Structures are given as structure tokens and as C-alpha cells.
Amino acid sequence: xxxxxxxxxxxxxxxxxxxxxxxxxxxxxxxxxxxxxxxxxxxxxxxxxxxxxxxxxxxxxxxxxxxxxxxxxxxxxxxxxxxxxxxxxxxxxxxxxxxxxxxxxxxxxxxxxxxxxxxxxxxxxxxxxxxxxxxxxxxxxxxxxxxxxxxxxxxxxxxxxxxxxxxxxxxxxxxxxxxxxxxxxxxxxxxxxxxxxxxxxxxxxxxxxxxxxxxxxxxxxxxxxxxxxx
Amino acid sequence: xxxxxxxxxxxxxxxxxxxxxxxxxxxxxxxxxxxxxxxxxxxxxxxxxxxxxxxxxxxxxxxxxxxxxxxxxxxxxxxxxxxxxxxxxxxxxxxxxxxxxxxxxxxxxxxxxxxxxxxxxxxxxxxxxxxxxxxxxxxxxxxxxxxxxxxxxxxxxxxxxxxxxxxxxxxxxxxxxxxxxxxxxxxxxxxxxxxxxxxxxxxxxxxxxxxxxxxxxxxxxxxxxxxxxxxxxxxxxxxxxxxxxxxxxxxxxxxxxxxxxxxxxxxxxxxxxxxxxxxxxxxxxxxxxxxxxxxxxxxxxxxxxxxxxxxxxxxxxxxxxxxxxxxxxxxxxxxxxxxxxxxxxxxxxxxxxxxxxxxxxxxxxxxxxxxxxxxxxxxxxxxxxxxxxxxxxxxxxxxxxxxxxxxxxxxxxxxxxxxxxxxx
Ligand SMILES: [Zn+2]
Ligand SMILES: [Zn+2]
Ligand SMILES: [Zn+2]
Numbered sequence: 001x002x003x004x005x006x007x008x009x010x011x012x013x014x015x016x017x018x019x020x021x022x023x024x025x026x027x028x029x030x031x032x033x034x035x036x037x038x039x040x041x042x043x044x045x046x047x048x049x050x051x052x053x054x055x056x057x058x059x060x061x062x063x064x065x066x067x068x069x070x071x072x073x074x075x076x077x078x079x080x081x082x083x084x085x086x087x088x089x090x091x092x093x094x095x096x097x098x099x100x101x102x103x104x105x106x107x108x109x110x111x112x113x114x115x116x117x118x119x120x121x122x123x124x125x126x127x128x129x130x131x132x133x134x135x136x137x138x139x140x141x142x143x144x145x146x147x148x149x150x151x152x153x154x155x156x157x158x159x160x161x162x163x164x165x166x167x168x169x170x171x172x173x174x175x176x177x178x179x180x181x182x183x184x185x186x187x188x189x190x191x192x193x194x195x196x197x198x199x200x201x202x203x204x205x206x207x208x209x210x211x212x213x214x215x216x217x218x219x220x221x222x223x224x225x226x227x228x229x230x
Numbered sequence: 231x232x233x234x235x236x237x238x239x240x241x242x243x244x245x246x247x248x249x250x251x252x253x254x255x256x257x258x259x260x261x262x263x264x265x266x267x268x269x270x271x272x273x274x275x276x277x278x279x280x281x282x283x284x285x286x287x288x289x290x291x292x293x294x295x296x297x298x299x300x301x302x303x304x305x306x307x308x309x310x311x312x313x314x315x316x317x318x319x320x321x322x323x324x325x326x327x328x329x330x331x332x333x334x335x336x337x338x339x340x341x342x343x344x345x346x347x348x349x350x351x352x353x354x355x356x357x358x359x360x361x362x363x364x365x366x367x368x369x370x371x372x373x374x375x376x377x378x379x380x381x382x383x384x385x386x387x388x389x390x391x392x393x394x395x396x397x398x399x400x401x402x403x404x405x406x407x408x409x410x411x412x413x414x415x416x417x418x419x420x421x422x423x424x425x426x427x428x429x430x431x432x433x434x435x436x437x438x439x440x441x442x443x444x445x446x447x448x449x450x451x452x453x454x455x456x457x458x459x460x461x462x463x464x465x466x467x468x469x470x471x472x473x474x475x476x477x478x479x480x481x482x483x484x485x486x487x488x489x490x491x492x493x494x495x496x497x498x499x500x501x502x503x504x505x506x507x508x509x510x511x512x513x514x515x516x517x518x519x520x521x522x523x524x525x526x527x528x529x530x531x532x533x534x535x536x537x538x539x540x541x542x543x544x545x546x547x548x549x550x551x552x553x554x555x556x557x558x559x560x561x562x563x564x565x566x567x568x569x570x571x572x573x574x575x576x577x578x579x580x581x582x583x584x585x586x587x588x589x590x591x592x593x594x595x596x597x598x599x600x601x602x603x604x605x606x607x608x609x610x611x612x613x614x615x616x617x618x619x620x621x622x623x624x625x626x627x628x629x630x631x632x633x634x635x636x637x638x639x640x641x642x643x644x645x646x647x648x649x650x651x652x653x654x
Contacts, residue, residue: 139273
């Protein structure tokens with residue numbers, strides 16, 4: 001067996017020769033350079049029809065039911081955009097990068113994220129923070145990790161010292177949880193700013209709306225958000 | 231965590247968590263203390279983690295390793311619920327193994343495919359269980375462990391055991407008998423009085439530094455180590471010459487000889503599977519034979535199976551490879567005879583028994599098939615006493631030295647087997 005051959009960073013299978021050829025021609029973006037054809041094909045770009053407020057891939061371009069609920073609760077809508085659908089291959093990526101802590105995988109979607117950030121008007125880019133416990137165990141913030149090369153403003157911190165992963169809670173419990181974030185800088189730095197929030201995955205919107213709410217209260221001019229997956 | 235779940239284990243625990251057990255630092259001079267490799271990758275704030283053993287859950291400089299000494303807290307009550315009998319040759323090997331246990335040393339069992347290695351182990355396992363020893367039975371490949379597990383459960387119905395493989399971490403219990411892939415040994419430390427390594431010559435164990443370390447680390451200072459193989463590596467053969475005790479068994483348990491490898495020429499099969507191949511298959515279809523088709527590469531699987539399906543649309547078949555999510559299910563349906571054929575890579579070359587099958591190898595001269603792989607593949611055929619023979623057909627573009635050597639190895643084993651048969 002040829003040991004020197006490059007392996008797919010997600011499934012571990014060897015990359016084929018035609019693939020290096022494709023990337024040579026620039027048909028594939030440099031991000032997917034480390035993924036095999038199979039994994040690449042499973043990635044679903046959200047670029048066609050999606051909910052205008054949460055970026056969910058769907059059949060119609062109208063606002064989805066979840067977003068109507070946020071609106072009814074009185075939250076200013078986020079115009080959230082996500083790059084990929086949160087499907088099996090994205091779950092595998094999150095499992096390996098975030099939960100198994102393989103920090104080397106941080107750059108896999110770096111270009112995709114930077115490109116999207118560049119296309120949005122904003123004054124500062126704010127990553128969703130992780131708890132002190134996560135920093136002491138995982139050792140990194142998975143959002144900041146993916147944003148290598150982008151100037152970030154770490155103005156949020158996690159207040160609830162929770163070890164538990166969000167996925168352990170039922171949907172309703174998640175929605176009812178208290179504000180998990182606090183401002184870690186003076187609110188003068190927020191006043192009048194157009195802020196772009198970044199998270200890895202948008203699931204219920206709970207995280208983003210809590211963070212946005214806090215920033216609006218501190219005087220932010222606008223708050224928009226993006227995530228790698230939805 | 232139950233304190234007994236730490237007996238003989240080495241688990242990862244974040245430094246900031248309170249932990250039970252004895253704590254060791256996870257890295258020394260950049261060398262991972264779990265897998266003994268120096269392959270670290272950085273984390274922010276000068277932290278780092280080991281990439282060599284990452285699949286078993288990350289070890290980082292933010293962690294400690296925790297463990298407790300193995301106390302052999304077992305009651306020694308054991309019932310052998312196996313009712314079969316050993317052939318006289320199997321009996322002799324199993325006696326060798328009891329001697330090995332008494333002397334606490336290393337021993338190699340070199341037995342042809344289908345010799346009935348598992349049954350030969352039963353007397354050894356029985357005695358070791360009685361002596362309250364902790365026993366590990368490991369193999370490099372998950373299929374081997376999956377197939378071994380129900381047979382051991384049946385043979386020692388009263389004995390609690392766990393089967394460990396893959397990324398599962400939830401099902402571990404403290405048991406006297408542990409079945410696991412060799413990778414899982416990275417989670418043990420001085421746990422086993424007896425360690426049996428099946429298919430010791432196979433990938434990914436053979437020549438793998440990390441797994442060799444895992445084995446050394448998982449046994450107690452005083453231990454018995456049994457290696458099982460049908461096709462020893464050159465290194466093992468060297469060790470035999472230097473005095474590693476060995477038992478040979480060149481004859482299958484049903485006393486029939488190994489099926490020999492037949493050769494046929496087939497060129498350009500990747501472009502278009504020739505009529506010759508179709509004719510061979512239609513013969514198998516007519517006689518209702520079940521079969522495996524081995525191909526060199528993962529990328530060959532789909533086109534080959536699609537062609538077979540187009541030719542014989544009513545015949546149920548599938549293809550399977552190492553990273554296949556449904557691998558276990560597919561192998562199980564082949565076992566249950568719900569599938570008539572499987573197209574496969576070398577992952578099914580060993581450890582699996584499908585009664586009464588024939589085997590076809592496409593591109594047998596490809597570098598993916600080693601001499602020993604071809605011998606193992608041939609060994610899938612004729613494993614049951616009611617169906618002791620069958621077809622092993624290797625298609626080649628060129629007759630290579632390697633293919634010749636595999637043919638010769640089987641002929642030599644059969645020669646030894648014949649002599650043994652005459653001597654009884
Ligand atoms: Zn892949
Ligand atoms: Zn929506
Ligand atoms: Zn390691």
C-alpha cells in the first residue's frame with residue numbers, strides 16, 4: 001500500500017488522483033482539497049431557496065415557522081446565513097473537530113467562512129464563546145478556530161458554568177434556558193456597532209437570539225449572524 | 231464512575247476534574263503516555279494533543295491518565311458449556327497451551343485456516359478462568375472479534391464478558407474475560423494475566439509500533455501470551471528460529487486438505503468485465519453456489535457489483551468495504567444466506583466463515599493482494615465438514631511470483647497435512 005498518499009480528513013480513505021487533478025485545475029476550492037470525492041459530494045450548500053431569517057434550506061423562500069415564533073416573541077430578526085446543511089457528513093465533521101477535539105480540522109472550511117464574512121457589512125465580528133470548562137478540557141473555541149485570519153472581537157463570555165452539552169436538553173428546555181452570555185467588555189465598545197455573530201451550527205436559534213438580545217441591550221446598531229451549518 | 235471500572239485500565243481524565251485512581255501525566259517529553267508515540271499537534275495556549283491514538287478519544291496536555299492496579303476480583307466459578315470434541319491434533323495443541331499457561335510464557339499456534347483455533351483455546355480459557363486470571367482475547371480486525379464473540383459466549387455461558395471495538399466507550403464493564411480489537415488495548419494497563427492475539431500477522435497490527443506498545447502495556451509483568459496465525463509474517467518465522475515455542479497444525483479440523491488456488495488469465499477487466507468471467511458466474515448461479523468476489527480497490531467494488539447485477543438481476547448481492555457504515559449488517563446477511571454473493575476488498579480475507587462458498591479474486595496480481603492475503607482468501611472456502619471443498623479462482627493479468635508463492639504455500643501445507651493424516 002502506498003503510505004505517502006494523502007487521506008481524506010473526514011473518512012480516512014485515500015484521496016484519488018483525479019481529485020488532486022481537479023484541485024489543480026481549480027475546480028474544487030482549496031478547502032475541500034483534503035476531502036475525498038464521496039465526502040465532498042455529501043456536502044450540501046445552502047445557496048438556492050432558504051428561509052430569509054435563519055438560512056434553513058427549504059422548498060419555499062418564505063419565513064419558516066421557527067422564525068415566525070422568534071418574531072412573535074418580539075426579537076428583531078437576525079437574517080442568519082449558513083453555508084452548509086447540517087447533515088451526516090457535517091455531523092461527522094463536528095464530531096471529529098469539536099467533540100473529539102481534532103484541532104487540525106479547524107481550517108477545512110476556513111475559506112468558505114471568510115468569504116461569507118467578507119460579503120456582509122459589519123463593524124466587528126464576534127464569535128460565540130465557549131465556557132471556561134470547555135477551554136480547560138477541549139482547549140479551544142471551535143468557532144474562533146475556524147476563523148483563522150479574521151480579526152475577532154471577543155466581547156462575549158459564558159456565564160452559566162455548565163458542563164452539559166446543549167444536545168442533552170430537550171427542545172423546550174433549550175428554548176427556556178436563561179441568558180447564558182454576558183458582555184466581557186464595556187458596553188461603550190458595542191454602542192452603535194454593526195455586529196456579525198458567528199457560530200459553528202445554528203440549531204434552534206436560541207444561542208444566537210440570546211447573544212443578539214444582549215448586544216442590542218448594550219446599544220448595538222444591528223446584529224446579524226452566520227454559521228457553518230444549519 | 232464505579233471504582234472497579236478503573237482496574238487495569240488507563241483512561242483519560244481532564245486535569246480540572248476530580249478523579250479516582252492513580253494519576254499519571256499524559257505526556258513525557260512530547261511522547262504520549264497512552265500510545266508511546268511522538269505525534270503531537272498544537273492547541274491554543276501552548277497546549278497540544280496526540281494524533282496517533284486520536285480515534286480512541288483525544289489525549290491532550292490538558293488531561294491526565296488514570297488507572298488502578300488489577301486485583302483479580304473474580305470467583306473462579308466456571309462452566310464450560312461447549313459440548314463438542316477436539317480432534318486428536320487439536321487436543322495436542324490445546325495441551326501445549328496448558329503447559330504454556332503453567333510456565334507463563336509466550337507461544338505461537340501456527341494452524342491452517344479452518345483448523346478450529348477457537349475450540350483449541352477452550353481448555354486454556356477454562357483453566358485460566360478457574361485460576362481467577364484475567365484473560366484478553368484480541369484481534370486486529372473487528373470482523374474477527376464480532377465473529378468470535380458469540381462463540382465464546384456460547385462456550386462459557388456463565389462467564390461475564392465484554393466485547394470492545396470501534397469508538398464505543400459506553401459498554402465497558404469490569405469482567406474476567408475481555409474480547410477486543412488490538413486498538414482497544416490502549417485503554418488497558420497491566421490488566422491481563424493471559425493475552426491471546428488472534429490473526430497476529432494481519433493489518434493493522436503486524437509491524438505497528440503503537441499496537442505493539444499497547445500489547446506490552448496491557449499485560450501484567452508476569453503473563454502468558456498466545457499468538458495465533460495461519461500465515462505467520464517473516465518476523466514471526468524469525469522468532470520461531472530463535473526459540474519461540476510453536477504448535478503446528480497443518481490439517482483442517484474436518485481432515486480435508488485446503489482448496490488450491492486455480493489461475494486464469496483476464497486482462498483489462500477494469501475496462502470491461504469479459505465474457506469469460508460472466509460464464510464462470512453463470513455456472514455458479516446455475517448450481518446455486520454462494521460466493522465472494524475479491525477486488526483490489528474500494529473503487530472497483532461498485533462497477534463490478536453493478537455489472538454482476540446487470541447480468542443476473544434476480545440474484546441478491548452487495549458490496550462491502552472497510553469504512554462501510556453497514557459493514558456488520560452486510561456481513562451478517564451473507565452469513566444468514568440472505569445474500570448470494572458479496573463483492574469485497576481484502577477486509578473479508580480472514581476471520582469470517584460463510585458456509586459452502588466459492589471465491590473469485592479479480593486482479594489477484596495487484597499489489598493489494600499479498601502472498602498471505604491470497605492464502606487467507608483461499609482459506610474462506612471449504613470450512614464446514616459437510617462442504618469441505620470448493621472453488622478458489624484467481625484471475626490475473628500476469629502470473630507473478632507472488633501468486634505462484636501463494637499457490638506453493640498451500641501445496642506445501644497440504645503436503646504436511648497429508649503426512650499428518652497418514653500418521654494417524
Ligand atoms: Zn472522505
Ligand atoms: Zn427560519
Ligand atoms: Zn497517543
